[in-house]
Amino acid sequence: MSGLFLPYGRQCIEEDDIEAVAAVLRGDWLTTGPAVGAFESDFARAVGARHALACNSGTAALHMATHALGLGPGDCVIVPAITFLATANAAVYVGADVLFADVDPESGTITPETVREAARRAPGPVKAVLPVHLKGPVADPPGIAEAAEGLGAAVIEDACHALGTHYTANGASTTVGACAHSRIATFSLHPVKTIAMGEGGVVTTNDPAIAEAMRRFRSHGMVHDPAAWELSEQGTEAGAPAPWYYEMPEPGFNYRAPDFACALGRSQLAKLDRFVARRAALAARYDSLLAPFAPHVLPPVRPEACTPAWHLYAVRIDFAALRRSRTEVMRTLRASGIGTQVHYVPVPWQPYWRRRQALPDLPGAAHYYARTLSLPLFPGMADSDVDRVVDALAASLGLGI
Numbered sequence: 455m456s457g458l459f460l461p462y463g464r465q466c467i468e469e470d471d472i473e474a475v476a477a478v479l480r481g482d483w484l485t486t487g488p489a490v491g492a493f494e495s496d497f498a499r500a501v502g503a504r505h506a507l508a509c510n511s512g513t514a515a516l517h518m519a520t521h522a523l524g525l526g527p528g529d530c531v532i533v534p535a536i537t538f539l540a541t542a543n544a545a546v547y548v549g550a551d552v553l554f555a556d557v558d559p560e561s562g563t564i565t566p567e568t569v570r571e572a573a574r575r576a577p578g579p580v581k582a583v584l585p586v587h588l589k590g591p592v593a594d595p596p597g598i599a600e601a602a603e604g605l606g607a608a609v610i611e612d613a614c615h616a617l618g619t620h621y622t623a624n625g626a627s628t629t630v631g632a633c634a635h636s637r638i639a640t641f642s643l644h645p646v647k648t649i650a651m652g653e654g655g656v657v658t659t660n661d662p663a664i665a666e667a668m669r670r671f672r673s674h675g676m677v678h679d680p681a682a683w684e685l686s687e688q689g690t691e692a693g694a695p696a697p698w699y700y701e702m703p704e705p706g707f708n709y710r711a712p713d714f715a716c717a718l719g720r721s722q723l724a725k726l727d728r729f730v731a732r733r734a735a736l737a738a739r740y741d742s743l744l745a746p747f748a749p750h751v752l753p754p755v756r757p758e759a760c761t762p763a764w765h766l767y768a769v770r771i772d773f774a775a776l777r778r779s780r781t782e783v784m785r786t787l788r789a790s791g792i793g794t795q796v797h798y799v800p801v802p803w804q805p806y807w808r809r810r811q812a813l814p815d816l817p818g819a820a821h822y823y824a825r826t827l828s829l830p831l832f833p834g835m836a837d838s839d840v841d842r843v844v845d846a847l848a849a850s851l852g853l854g855i
């Protein structure tokens with residue numbers, strides 16, 4: 455990639471991915487065809503979940519999850535203050551109230567303590583907690599699960615950053631998506647994420663009833679199985695279920711993923727380990743090249759007992775001590791062909807939320823937000839790209855070696 459503009463993230467599409475999509479385009483199915491089920495079973499196997507359902511975005515995946523758990527008006531949902539907008543919107547779609555939990559100032563993720571603190575502000579029953587595995591490392595799944603259980607709440611993991619992350623809890627190793635510490639996990643296969651589908655998402659669960667509820671909701675709320683019809687006589691002709699008949703007990707959406715997108719997702723999924731390994735090698739190179747700049751520049755926090763699939767390489771920079779503005783640094787890097795981004799503006803700072811709730815005291819989120827900067831990280835980068843980014847970053851911060 456040397457010499458070209460380096461975005462903070464991008465997809466890695468290879469010839470066999472293109473072939474896999476072209477094969478679907480030459481066939482009979484563009485919407486739900488055989489590639490959907492094949493992708494879903496490969497995905498379920500890859501993460502170790504009983505059920506995986508493909509859908510057309512990570513946002514749709516989150517909505518399927520909040521709906522399937524029956525969340526609604528009067529229920530409170532705990533969401534990290536540092537995440538993408540869609541995590542909180544998943545509660546809005548079902549009419550539930552959002553409680554923003556503060557995050558650890560260094561990792562940017564919620565902790566059992568910040569979950570309990572948010573719950574103390576709840577105007578009603580807390581029914582769900584949505585941890586986000588920011589950048590890729592997990593946010594203490596057993597601790598969050600225990601805190602949620604203490605509140606009588608279910609855990610929905612927003613695992614959009616963490617496809618391919620493994621961790622150990624109580625001596626057992628598990629994979630994000632296996633739902634060892636949650637009811638449902640949601641993934642995005644947007645091109646900046648670990649693998650790409652164009653637009654795409656996946657939900658995983660081990661609960662067959664939740665899987666069935668999400669399957670219906672994904673396709674208009676339609677029920678095709680005669681055994682599940684409420685008004686069977688209406689759907690009976692000549693003593694048998696009519697072949698055209700279906701029922702809608704409750705409206706759903708159209709969140710289905712097209713067959714060609716699932717073919718791409720499946721082809722990319724087969725490369726997950728390679729992509730994760732390449733991201734890990736690039737992250738390790740960043741770690742060692744940035745080490746001389748501590749404590750002004752610090753690498754992302756690496757939690758114990760976790761082998762992350764790095765989605766973002768977000769460093770912590772003490773802009774105040776260095777007397778540099780983040781805008782200035784980002785502009786200088788851009789001028790040398792390096793894209794960076796800030797993940798994320800605290801969600802409760804958004805006008806929508808400011809109109810609806812008093813801004814809670816979130817010192818961890820404010821500290822994290824003030825210092826974070828995501829550097830380029832994607833499997834197509836060369837080692838020399840990392841060197842170039844580190845040199846340019848150090849120069850823009852006035853840090854000589």
Ligand SMILES: *Cc1c(COP(=O)(O)O)cnc(C)c1O
Nearest residue numbers: 511512513538540614642643644
């Ligand atoms: C990308 C992302 C989403 C949304 O996924 P889309 O596929 O873009 O809809 C939700 N949550 C987090 C944390 C994300 O990074």
